[in-house]
Amino acid sequence: MKPPTDLDATSVADETIAGENPVQGIDQTAGNFSYNVNYEFDAGTGLSEDTVRYISSVKKEAPWILDFRLKALKTFLDKPMPTHWATKDLENINFDKIRYYLSQGQKPKRTWDEVPDDIKKTFERLGIPEQERKYLAGVEAQFDSEAAYSNIKDIVAKQGVIFVNSTEGLREHPEIFRKFFGKVIPTGDNKFSALNSAVFSGGSFIYVPKGVKVAQPLQAYFRINAENFGQFERTLIIADEGAEVVYMEGCTAPKFSTSTLHSAVVELVALKGAKIQYITVQNWANNVFNLVTKRGVAHEEAEIKWIDCNIGSRLTMKYPGVVLKGRKARGEVISIALANDGQHQDTGAKMIHAADETTSNIIAKSISVGQGRSTYRGVVHIPKHLKGCKNNTECDALLINSNSRTDTYPAITVRGDANYVQHEASVSKVSEEQIFYMQQRGLTEAQAMSLSVNGFVNDLASQFPMEYSVELKRLIDLEMEGSVG
């Protein structure tokens, strides 16, 4: 472990590119590359109290945050793995071999010119600066543990919108963020939320003032560059009364031979009449354990919508939730998961109704390819004393091959007779006849498969912002290309 003050003078080393793409324009390996970066701050390998103290000290955190972290570490160590209901694959995570903090500094740059070349080239290759110019209100680009770049358009900042990383958020605006931090998802919610609470770094802290409607999306991009690394970003978004914001995140990592851990905590607070839409398109390499806790609280007449696309990773466990706390609050989860060979997408949604006339909607579609496995887990809870609550749950699974697997575990608890619930589930398989039909029109088998899968998710994908639905289609095409023998 390096001391926090140790600055490394030689910051740029050789670059290595894994899987350089030979075909320009058809970027089959968009996220599969890594550059050698010399990290000025490195918490070393393994997790102990010292690791936590190191992270807190390089961030120059207030004492209450260090306390919060240390308590969380204890909770993490005390809690068993949830393998009584979840996959045993979790036991293959070796917490002693993970690196918990790597960065070149704690303060993100406000312009791309200031971002060190060895980091900037990664994001340029992923097209982030270009997207920012085209259609985003603000961007945060996280490289391993810290944001290398963070900027918000002047016009948005002038409306009082705060868009910073977690370190800055807690340091500069404690009066706004401390009140909600760790309240939507308490440290002890699950083992991985505890882990995140102990070692969190990066992620976005957003505050949208009363009545402000942010016209363009804010975007964060989470990039894992280092091997054996654990990324633990922490995001907190607060939309004040009547405010509206769309937040999008993208995630990639190169393919290493060893596994990588990504364990984020995302908390959303939509105050009275506010709207938050949170969109994720992740394309993790297939050795990433992606164990993320995402939850929002929707106050009176507020609306929280999660749009969640999970492609890649070795194991994803993620069940975005909404606590419908105020009267007439609305919650929605739109989920698309694609599990290819060697992958398990264990995804779903949680809707906790806690006020009258609250409505929730869950639409989950999963695609299992080859020996890929997709699992839907849902929780809908409507207690007896409530009136006029509604839930609609639809989960559809598409199996591509005969050895593909899907499981559905919907847990819907509705008490009382003044509430309304509807649940539909279907499993279908791409038929040989359908593929032959499409081939007869001149499409290759892989193109036919892609079109079939894209058609299956089309009604959901059309709800995404244009750029993301194009990206989703591209990712599906790439996944399907390799699926036909």
Add this chain to the structure above:
Amino acid sequence: MSQLQIKDLNVSIGEKAIVKGFNLTINSGEVHAIMGPNGTGKSTLAKAIAGHPDYTISGGDVLLDGQSILAMQPDERARAGLFLAFQYPSEIQGVTIANFLRAAVQARLAEGEELDATAYYKRLYTKMDLLKIDRKFTSRAVNDGFSGGEKKRCEILQMAMLEPKFALMDETDSGLDIDALRIVAEGVNAMRGGALGILMITHYQRLLDYIVPDHVHVMWDGQIVKSGDKSLALELEAKGYDWVKKELAHA
């Protein structure tokens, strides 16, 4: 001028021989009708030529302009100019006709060549006008919830857009009421002649009132047993398939 030659073709499903020594040559511009009772191998013939994986070619050959197509994948055969109008077209959820056809047209371009979207839609709308198809039709998902008539019209529209050298039309008249049949026939008649050769498979003579064939062949037990002009179809209609059966018994 193109030519589709089916030479001594034998097709089986599993161990069971269905098509037994089938011979026929079709030239551009010609319309051939194959008639026969159920179970004589008409549909099997069409699907086997298109390369359906359930059918095994156990002998003979199919040549398109002198080149055997039997080693080609179904999509390669399609791009080489073979079109099969399905008796039971598949539904493709979430994929609009316009997007499906666009993908099919794109698949025919050279690698790296991008489809000209404006020109594509212009051509699509011209073909739809020709076939008297409402503009809203192509924004519906392919065959999803379509009536029998809509499915067949969708097939004919695809055929018009993909401009094949040879179209194999498998029981295009099945499931159609008389109005739908007339519209579909008008579409086919508008395309016939010129560069297109048609092999029309039908059980009933009715379709041949609307699409008048140049040649009529009677298929029985996996092969052609009688050929003639359009009058053969009328004769069949009048005498029934038993007539062929008896003739065969005498032969």
